[in-house]
Amino acid sequence: MLLPVVVLVVLGICGLTVLGVVAGSIGTAGVLVGAVCALLPVGPVVAAFLWVDRWEPEPPRLLLFAFGWGACVAALTALLINTSAISVLEQTLGQETGALAGPALVGPVVEEAVKGAFLVGLLVLHGREFDGVVDGVVYAGIVAAGFAFTENILYFGQAFVTEGLGGASGGVLVTFLLRGVFAPFAHPLYTAMIGIGAGLAAGSRSTGFRVAAVLVGYLVAVALHALWNGAATLFGGVAFFGVYGYVMVPVFLALIGLVVWQRRRxxxxxxxxxxxxxxxxxxxxxxxxxxxxxxxxxxxxxxxxxxxxxxxxxxxxxxxxxxxxxxxxxxxxxxxxxxxxxxxxxxxxxxxxxxxxxxxxxxxxxxxx
Structure with missing residues (x-):
């Protein structure tokens, strides 16, 4: 009984710390509005991955742990490291350049690492639960859904505090359309690349291939994440819709095709x-x-x-x-x-x-x- 209690305590501490940091940034009203808005997309996203996992449902305790890892541990770690790294970039490159370069350079490297750490740990410590690519995609999607839930609270809350529900820049409504309607699977899509690598690693006897598969999956996840963040923050955001239509949508459709093929196998x-x-x-x-x-x-x-x-x-x-x-x-x-x-x-x-x-x-x- 000790290990589950320790895990719950750690997740609880991380979750409360994240909540305190976010509340200190956007206030109680921002947290409440952000949480309500963040709940709307996370339900369908999680349901989609559970539907994919119908053949052999993963243990509920591991799925809950995966979501908690993303929402609490990964979110807190990324928040602390990203904030420190962006501060260094602002001091080195200038405030405006550092604030723009941070999300495109630092965020993807850190966030995909802390999300992918759960998949690596599961592959090493609970290898029996990792049957292949589908399991990797499911666990990656649940971890990323938890991370996106916490991140969305911050983004929706910030939009509410600065612009309200509407406003000159759209406020919560436009932010919700971008993050909750057009791109609810953004984080799961990035981390699914690591899940594919972990799934391939689970089906190989070669230690070198196993390491390489996870590493390549991580690098692809970072590249997609950096491309998405860069399109939204650099060059005035003019490349955003091009990246969305010509990169992210095809990659997402390819991921669906891969999952369908693996399900048939x-x-x-x-x-x-x-x-x-x-x-x-x-x-x-x-x-x-x-x-x-x-x-x-x-x-x-x-x-x-x-x-x-x-x-x-x-x-x-x-x-x-x-x-x-x-x-x-x-x-x-x-x-x-x-x-x-x-x-x-x-x-x-x-x-x-x-x-x-x-x-x-x-x-x-x-x-x-």
């Missing part, structure tokens, strides 16, 4: 190993067809919910997720990329499959009685 992996699991007695032969596609899984849960209730349907969903994780792990073991803990992870995964199946059968029996 995951479905093929599951379909490949389900017959073997049935022969081993780990799943029932009648369940192979139901688990081989998302449509079959939804239909199975729908029928169970109609016959036995929501609790039984949730238990079936947990059983489906446990079988999926076992299939992904088996694929990694066959490829030799699961590492030295592969046997232990497989025993744990098998135990979770059997426990989940017993819960599903038990809930159905309870409903029948």
């Amino acid at each position: 995951e479905q093929d992996t599951i379909a490949q190993y389900l017959p073997e699991f049935a022969r081993q007695g780990w799943v029932a032969p009648s369940e192979v067809r139901l688990m081989a596609s998302m449509a079959g899984r939804r239909e199975w849960r729908r029928k169970v919910r109609a016959r036995s209730g929501r609790a039984a349907a949730r238990a079936v969903a947990e059983y489906q997720a446990a079988v999926t994780e076992l299939a992904f792990l088996q694929a990694r073991i066959v490829r030799g990329t699961a590492g030295p803990d592969a046997d232990q992870w497989r025993r744990q995964a098998l135990t979770e499959v059997h426990q989940a199946r017993r819960r599903a059968v038990g809930r159905a029996d309870e409903a029948a009685r």
Whole structure:
């Protein structure tokens, strides 16, 4: 119990510190308005990444930790380092030049590093939860969504304090349109590059490739972030819409295409190993067809919910997720990329499959009685 408590305490301290710094900058009213506006885009963004993660949902505790890391630890670290670095640039290059160069040069390097640190830590310490590129994109997106939530509070609050809801420069309305409507996936898009690198690293046996994949992902994330910030702050912002339309939108569409392709590969992996699991007695032969596609899984849960209730349907969903994780792990073991803990992870995964199946059968029996 000690580790979760320590983690919560650290996140709480970082969150309160960020809140205090932001409140000192924009006041209580700015924080309240900023928080309300920041809540509107973060919900759909998080929901989108959870939808991507439907095949084998990641543990809720890790997803909450990812969001908290982005919103508290990463936001506080970036705020402190960025402020200090920009101050140095202003003293070295002049106040106006330093204030413009800081967001384009310092911010991307620092922010992507502190967000990417969570992905690297997860890859090293919880390698079993990292099955590939989709997992990397999901964790990266959740971390970045937390970071963007805190950053948006500051931006929306500043717009409210200086311009109000409207104003000559648009105030909160224009800021919300730019950050909450046109670019809610900006931070997740940058950090997803690190997530792709971490996902590729999880599927490789080469230490050199693993390091290189994460490093290249980080550099691409920094480049995209710097390009976006530079287009918005340098040269009077005239390049902003060009970068948005010709760089960010195509990259975002390419990311969607990559995730769809990886999801299809995951479905093929599951379909490949389900017959073997049935022969081993780990799943029932009648369940192979139901688990081989998302449509079959939804239909199975729908029928169970109609016959036995929501609790039984949730238990079936947990059983489906446990079988999926076992299939992904088996694929990694066959490829030799699961590492030295592969046997232990497989025993744990098998135990979770059997426990989940017993819960599903038990809930159905309870409903029948």
